[in-house]
Amino acid sequence: MPKTFLVDTTRCTACRGCQLACKEWHDLPANHTKQLGTHQNPPDLNPNNLKIVRFHEYLDEQGNVVWNFFPEQCRHCLTPPCVDVADMAVPGAMIQDKKTGAVLATEKSSQLSEEDAQAVQDACPYNIPRRDPKNGRLTKCDMCIDRVSAGMQPICVKTCPTGAMVFGEREELLPVAKKRLEVAKKRWPKAFLADMEDVSVIYLLADTKDKYYEFAAFM
Template identity: 55%
Template sequence: MPKAFLIDTTRCTACRGCQVGCKEWKNFPAVPTKQRGTHQNPPDLTHYNFKLVRFSERMDAAGKVTWNFFPDQCRHCLEAPCKSGASLEDSIIIDKDTGAVIYTEKTVKEDFETIRSSCPYDIPRKDPKTKRIVKCDMCIDRVKANLLPMCVKSCAMGAMNFGDRAEMLKLAAQRLVAVQKEFPKAQLCDMENVSVIYLITDAPANYHKFAVADASDSTQGAPGMDRQQLLAGMFEPLRRAAKQIQG
């Protein structure tokens, strides 16, 4: 049965337990970094950071400051554009039981920029040592053993939820109704298309420029890929194949 996450950002305190738990489970080493005046550390996803809590601070015209937290990770899209962008059939696979989008060792043969640019959420990274393209794998080793993904297990505040997709959609709908009483603009991000559903209370671009696939409605004119660009990316493999045929 397909699985899904519900990430309820209204409960997230940005403790980064999920971020650390992910690194610990994957046995990733520390990444050299430096103080940049923000708690968001490292600055971006890396080949050793499949999960990153993004911090976004802003002040509106009335002088009210909001501080948004966004535990960023692969969305495990139902129709994964990265898979459509891959040149090999089995470099990127989708686990039928869970819906997890898995990058295999054959990603070394893929063009990294093509795969990365095909992702509307800017998730894939390249491991410079192994040359593999890497990202969150939904802790498929744990989930296959009936264990929660490490980020969900690590979440102390109940922000991270994981289970059958139908169950998560139901929970998401319940939480949305509850949260909208205080935050009328609350929304569930791209819930029809992804397995990682975020509940947010502010405009997506106020969390992260790639919070949703189409951030063109953001107040800051975020540079996120819009739907037209996303679909264009999905047809890129066909274009490449056509080019190869034409020589």
């Protein structure tokens, strides 16, 4: 069974510890950014940010301001379309680790033509891979495969101070996810587990996906 993350967004305070820890562990440099009127920074995933915390603010029916946070990363799909599409052009450019289920962009991804790299990006239902203009490699969350293979937790999970993220064996995590959903529904009746049957990074959302961002859930 693949490894699985549960990301309970109802517990996320948008501290961005996970975002920063991911950068530090992967030795990724800072980006030059501008203040765009939101705390979301940088504005999007990029080769230096394999994880970003998305912010979405809106007024509810009572006129109250609601702020939703979404720590975004690759979902490590159980049947990853990015691997299928990459294989048609450059076999091995994207692979799925059998033991953990981690979906990885390899050095071979730099051999993809512009069109083929775009096709891989377009195949992703969550709009995750980004191409590094410096070396042509596709970049995305690697499940901290080095840590996980050594029996450690992904650094974003280890860093999270609120318990919003949990990582473990799929068969152990699914009952935890369902239990958390049951509790969440008492306060947020529209809460749901996004695409639970298809992904290894399961998000518990308090509201419909449009209250987070375009690619928060596929179904």
